[in-house]
Amino acid sequence: MWKKPHTLEELQAACTSTLVQTLGIEFTAVGEDYIEGRMPVDERTMQPMGLLHGGASAALAETLGGAGAYLCVEEGTICVGLEINANHIRPARRGWVIGRATRLHQGRTTQVWNIMIRDEQDQLICVSRLTVAVRPSVQR
Template identity: 50%
Template structure:
């Protein structure tokens, strides 16, 4: 399944200087067909009532699945999110850690679909998400970007 063998340290380094590192998301474990990332809920990631913000849950889900998807394509390709759905099932209070595990539902040539489960420290399901990714050729994406900038 994995086409790129990036270590957890490399994945975390790759996400430096982005929203991922700003929020404190860190890749924590990887298996034969899954990738995990963790987030400790703090003032950067909670809503005013002191619980994990639903948008941050979706961001965590998209982060772990997108990087997993990226590791499942050859070097000539990238993945980009096309749709995310997240059902928030249980609140996570400030100070607690949530773990997101992404597993593939489908790894196609042009589309990937990932299931992401977010669990609290007691292993209770807090959020269930699904992310669809488009697999795109790097060269095609770069060319489209150049054409857009020329307009």
């Protein structure tokens, strides 16, 4: 499934000085057909009522789905988000949330990814779907 070589260290290094680093998102596993990561529930990712911000969940989902999509395409190709949705099932108040992204569809010009986000007790926090466009990379 993966067409690009990858290590967790390489994925993390690619996110230096980005939103991913700012939110404390960490890649934790790349399996045969999934990619996983985690994000802290802390002052960076909470909304004023002391709960995990829905936008932070969406950022984790897009990070994982986007990284998976990127690893599934040939060199010289990029993936950019077209649409993301997120259903927030239950609140998270502290600790970590863990996301797992799996590919639902890979076409010539689009991919669709499913991302399930759970807390450390394995309770479902958020279900998200990400659609990405697959395009040739543009040299700057």
